[in-house]
Amino acid sequence: MENKELKAISGNEKMTIEKLNQSTTLPGSIDIEVKTLVEQPIAEEVKPVEEVVIPAEVAATEEVLPEIVTNEEVDEEEAEEVALEVEGKTKEELAAMLEEIVQDPDVMKIKDQVTAIRVRFRELNKEDMDKELEAFLDGGGDKDSYQHVQDDAEKRFDAAFGIFKANRAKQNELLDAQKLENLAQKQAILEELKTLIASEETLKKTYDDFRALQEKWKGIGQVPATENANLWNTYHFLVEKFFDKVNINRELRDLDMKKNLDSKIILCEKAEELLDEKSMAKAFKELQKLHEEWKEIGPVPQDKKDEIWERFKAATDKINAIRREHYSKIQDEQNANLETKTALCEKAEELLAEEYNSISVWQKKSTELSDLFKIWKTVGPAAKKQNEEIWTRFKTSMDTFFAKKKTFFATLKDKQTENLERKINLCIEAEGLQESTEWKKATEQFKKMQEEWKTIGPVPKRHADKIWKRFRAACDTFFGRKAEHFSGLKDEEAANLTAKQELIETIKNFELKPTRAENMEAIKAMQKQWIEIGHVPMKMKDSINAEYRKAVDALFDKMRSNQYEISTNEYREMVEGLKDDPESNDKMRKEKTTLTNRIQKLRDEIAVLENNIGFFSNSKNSELMRAEYEKKINKAKNDLKVLEAKLKIIND
Numbered sequence: 001m002e003n004k005e006l007k008a009i010s011g012n013e014k015m016t017i018e019k020l021n022q023s024t025t026l027p028g029s030i031d032i033e034v035k036t037l038v039e040q041p042i043a044e045e046v047k048p049v050e051e052v053v054i055p056a057e058v059a060a061t062e063e064v065l066p067e068i069v070t071n072e073e074v075d076e077e078e079a080e081e082v083a084l085e086v087e088g089k090t091k092e093e094l095a096a097m098l099e100e101i102v103q104d105p106d107v108m109k110i111k112d113q114v115t116a117i118r119v120r121f122r123e124l125n126k127e128d129m130d131k132e133l134e135a136f137l138d139g140g141g142d143k144d145s146y147q148h149v150q151d152d153a154e155k156r157f158d159a160a161f162g163i164f165k166a167n168r169a170k171q172n173e174l175l176d177a178q179k180l181e182n183l184a185q186k187q188a189i190l191e192e193l194k195t196l197i198a199s200e201e202t203l204k205k206t207y208d209d210f211r212a213l214q215e216k217w218k219g220i221g222q223v224p225a226t227e228n229a230n231l232w233n234t235y236h237f238l239v240e241k242f243f244d245k246v247n248i249n250r251e252l253r254d255l256d257m258k259k260n261l262d263s264k265i266i267l268c269e270k271a272e273e274l275l276d277e278k279s280m281a282k283a284f285k286e287l288q289k290l291h292e293e294w295k296e297i298g299p300v301p302q303d304k305k306d307e308i309w310e311r312f313k314a315a316t317d318k319i320n321a322i323r324r325e326h327y328s329k330i331q332d333e334q335n336a337n338l339e340t341k342t343a344l345c346e347k348a349e350e351l352l353a354e355e356y357n358s359i360s361v362w363q364k365k366s367t368e369l370s371d372l373f374k375i376w377k378t379v380g381p382a383a384k385k386q387n388e389e390i391w392t393r394f395k396t397s398m399d400t401f402f403a404k405k406k407t408f409f410a411t412l413k414d415k416q417t418e419n420l421e422r423k424i425n426l427c428i429e430a431e432g433l434q435e436s437t438e439w440k441k442a443t444e445q446f447k448k449m450q451e452e453w454k455t456i457g458p459v460p461k462r463h464a465d466k467i468w469k470r471f472r473a474a475c476d477t478f479f480g481r482k483a484e485h486f487s488g489l490k491d492e493e494a495a496n497l498t499a500k501q502e503l504i505e506t507i508k509n510f511e512l513k514p515t516r517a518e519n520m521e522a523i524k525a526m527q528k529q530w531i532e533i534g535h536v537p538m539k540m541k542d543s544i545n546a547e548y549r550k551a552v553d554a555l556f557d558k559m560r561s562n563q564y565e566i567s568t569n570e571y572r573e574m575v576e577g578l579k580d581d582p583e584s585n586d587k588m589r590k591e592k593t594t595l596t597n598r599i600q601k602l603r604d605e606i607a608v609l610e611n612n613i614g615f616f617s618n619s620k621n622s623e624l625m626r627a628e629y630e631k632k633i634n635k636a637k638n639d640l641k642v643l644e645a646k647l648k649i650i651n652d
Contacts (some may be wrong), residue, residue, distance in 0.1 A: 085113070086120040087380055091128070091153035094121045098160040107168040112281070114164050121157055130395075134402060175222075183223040186231050189213050193238040210242055218296060254301060261300040264308050267293055271315035280326045287319055331383070338382035341390045344372050348397035352404075359412070362405055369401055413460070420459040423467050426452060430474035439482050446475055484538050497536040500544055503529055507551040512558060519559050523552070542623075549627055553634065588650060595647045602640045609633045 086094060098117050101110050129148055136146050150158075196209055223231060267290050277283035300308055351369055356362050376394060381387045426449050436442040459467060507526055513519050536544055613629045 086116050088378075089120065091121060091124050091151075091157070094124070095153045095156040095160065098157060098164075102160050102163045102167070105167050105171070107164065107171050110164075111168075114161070118161065125154060130399075138406065176224075179222055179224050182220045183227055183231070185220050186217065186223060186235075189217050189220075190231070190234055190238060193235075193242065197238065197241050206242075214239075257299055257301045260298045261304050261308060263297045264294060264300060264312065267297075268308065268311045268315060271312060271319070274319055275315070275322065280323050283319055284323060287316060291316075333380060334382045334386075337380045338386055338390060340379050341376065341382060341394065344376050344379075345390065345394045345397060348372055348394060348401070352397050352401050356408070359409075362408060366402075366405065369398060373398065416458055416460050419457045420463055420467065422456050423453065423459060423471065427467065427470045427474065430471055430478075434474045434477040435481075436478065437485075439485065442478060443482070446478060450475065493535055493537045496534045497540055497544060499533045500530065500536060500548065503533070504544075504548055504551045507548075507555055510555055516559065523555065527552070553631065557634070557638075592647065592650050595643055595650065599640060599643050599647065602636055602643065606633060606636050606640065609636065 086097070089097070094117050098114065098121075101113055101117070104110050107114075128151075132148065133143070133146055137143060192213055193210075196206055196213070199206055201209075217235065222228075271287060271290050274283045274286055277286070294312065299305070348369060351365055354365070356365060382390060430446065430449055433442050433445055453471065458464065503526060510522065510526075513522065530548060535541075609629055609632055613626060613633070
């Protein structure tokens with residue numbers, strides 16, 4: 001026995017092989033370079049490990065994850081881990097993520113990410129559709145006629161998901177076909193094993209053929225699940241039959257077991273490397289594959305059996321411990337999220353429990369509920385089942401709240417429409433009386449209508465100004481006619497006009513007195529005389545009043561100019577006196593600050609008055625108000641002029 005493979009074998013092993021050759025009358029030596037001499041059923045050595053998914057031939061534990069995931073479902077724990085990646089993303093970001101991911105045609109590799117993205121996208125899209133429907137209904141739309149129009153993010157998402165479905169269908173089709181092909185190949189190997197067992201060939205020949213069939217069997221992939229158990233049992237039955245036939249001696253089996261030990265040591269090392277894997281889902285799936293490989297290797301020497309198994313089991317236990325800790329942390333976070341979401345639900349239910357009877361309160365409470373929803377969107381998920389339940393609870397509160405709000409505004413709209421009808425009736429009644437000459441009776445009726453108008457609530461906003469102007473026009477027409485009727489006799493009015501014109505000339509030619517008090521006394525006397533004169537002809541009323549106001553304003557302006565000169569001269573003398581005072585610096589500084597503040601205050605007051613005067617309409621009553629405002633503005637400007645002059649004196 002001089003071949004290269006045999007040189008690496010010890011003397012005792014070499015003798016054992018030679019004896020085997022002699023006992024079986026085989027020409028030459030047996031080729032010892034084989035990877036595995038025997039495949040025993042995994043039940044001889046593999047023990048069930050808590051939490052690890054192992055083949056169907058070994059009993060599963062209560063914490064085992066499903067080995068195969070369907071196209072439409074994702075492993076719960078792995079899905080929760082992947083879901084953390086999509087939390088907080090917008091629809092546009094999710095669509096972009098999906099577009100990039102589906103470029104990988106390996107659907108089994110990307111299916112968990114696709115499912116997580118799809119679930120989150122549907123949640124966000126449902127929220128958008130609910131808001132869209134609510135806005136449609138608030139705008140007066142009918143629910144049955146509502147039709148959703150996809151936005152760009154939806155179109156992009158559907159297109160990308162279509163690529164994934166097409167790839168998935170294609171891969172499933174290829175996988176199913178491959179499984180059937182694998183089944184046919186394994187069934188053919190079983191037939192060859194049966195033939196080999198019945199063969200009369202030499203041990204060397206049959207053993208080599210047997211090893212070739214074993215390697216070929218291992219290289220064949222998955223078969224349909226319904227055929228797997230039967231194939232497995234038949235295969236191991238035939239393997240046992242083969243070994244019964246060839247009756248390989250114990251020494252040769254020991255060599256094979258040593259090689260099995262080396263293979264299992266490698267699996268232990270791989271399991272231990274998984275302790276550094278960041279993704280628990282990935283580590284757990286890889287551990288399942290290692291258990292599958294362990295099952296395929298076969299037995300090891302009896303004295304190493306427990307030791308190697310305990311090493312493999314220890315790595316498995318550590319991975320399971322890390323996994324439990326990992327998902328315990330996730331569970332704690334989910335429990336905290338559930339508590340936060342429960343608190344938000346309770347606040348939403350508190351808002352729902354109250355009754356609101358005004359528009360402002362409804363708007364305020366709507367903002368509060370919207371703020372709760374904004375907070376909700378920042379909180380991470382709870383456990384899947386609880387997350388769905390708590391969302392249903394919160395959404396129910398929101399839907400009920402906005403349904404009540406909609407009912408309130410619908411009722412309010414009906415009430416405003418009723419108010420509009422009542423005010424239209426008052427307008428019709430007022431317009432029917434505006435030409436009446438029964439002055440006393442009609443006046444009482446108009447007063448009653450005005451009081452009733454005040455008791456009627458608001459009308460739709462778009463009608464409010466128009467309906468008020470209509471009612472006011474009818475009232476103004478009547479009371480204008482009444483005022484004109486009772487204006488007095490024409491002769492008296494003409495005489496009054498002459499008297500007022502003469503008084504205006506007196507005002508224009510008035511010579512100012514030495515003191516302001518004397519001037520004010522004279523002006524008050526002329527104002528009293530103006531009032532006592534009485535009415536003038538209606539057509540001259542506005543013009544004579546305007547001329548009178550102009551004359552009085554001019555007189556006041558003359559008084560202010562005179563006062564301005566007196567005041568500034570006196571102030572200049574006072575300042576000059578302060579300058580001679582050695583302690584005047586502090587007084588001058590305070591005086592300057594006071595003047596500056598008063599000047600700014602007057603400027604602000606003038607700005608407000610000038611702004612407000614622009615809001616007056618062109619009615620008769622508003623003209624009087626405008627005149628009063630103009631007086632105030634002129635006075636303020638004169639005062640400002642005096643203060644600015646004083647400030648200039650100090651600065652000089």
